[in-house]
Amino acid sequence: MELNKEWYVLHTYSGYENKVKENIEMRKESMNMENNIFRVEVPEEEVTVVQDGGGTKTRMEKTFPGYVLVEMIMSDDAWFIVRNTPGVTGFVGSHGAGSKPSPLLPEEVDNLLGNAQAARVDLNVEVGDHVEITDGAFSGLSGRVEGIEVDQQKLKVVIEMFGRETVAELEFYQVKREDI
Template sequence: MAYLDELGDAEETPSTPTEGRWYAVQVASGCEKRVKANLEQRKHTLDVADRIFQIEIPQTPMVKIRKDGSRQHSEEKVFPGYVLIQMIMDDEVWQVVKNTPNVINFVGAEQKRRYGRGRGHVRPMPLSPPEVERIFKQASEQEPIVKIDMAAGDKILVLSGPFKDFEGEVIEVSPERSKLKALLSIFGRDTPVELEFNQVEKQS
């Protein structure tokens, strides 16, 4: 039986014929790009491209500072393990997405099953417009994430600022602030100093 025949009284707003609704799909860890590529291909080969529109993996800029101080620019997923799909939901589209390799489930489907809302397949819950706006706004406006290959106990050399050319030892790393604390020998005394990631270089 088609899953739409087993809905019961659905509360969701029907999909807009021309735009569809956004759905979150849980996928196997590390397979987000593979799922997106497969879905882009499957929607054409299985003739549902008129109902599956955008397939997105929200990402934000990320900068990794290597041991030699060089920077590697890339992107980091905002919600690892999830892919967002804008589509018009019907039984055929549901089957195409659900049967794509590495897709686990639609977000919201299991929650409905736990609360007894439907047997077997249940209608996935679309994201609300405010949720969609918040997700993409977070991805577009978030400051670049800076990661550094350093930890407490590592020796560093300060490259810029008032403590340029000072050597020290890392005592604390704060990735969320892109800063670290280090003990520098100033006037013969070990003094804790807060530094930006891009101000230091790890010593071998």
């Protein structure tokens, strides 16, 4: 039976995620498990915080406090080493009594690790440009860009409906630039 490397979720003590990552990486080397335990990740995202003085500060925050992702081949040895790492309280998806956990689906891994960022759209528009809406409820309509949020991949587009202007908030992937 050939075992594949897959991603699993570990439950940890909150605040100890980075220590658990460090411990697993040290244990995999000291116990020669590099062929069974591959990557250990603590999902994080960049967050911008508005400070009291009106300025902003950017910092990294854990996306899922209390959880760590590990890519591994679920052998008995690898499972034992990871499960008994200090700070690990268990695998998510394990039913206890020594049962092995279920791996994450590939699309779950992509979402958790931010590989969905690869799906970001590079839209070359500026406020005042005209766009054609290609997806969603307003598909087929055209409008003028009123606002752009590059980080969130969103735009505010003014469209004319029923003789009045309406502002629609759209994702970058839902529009294309009109060449006038």
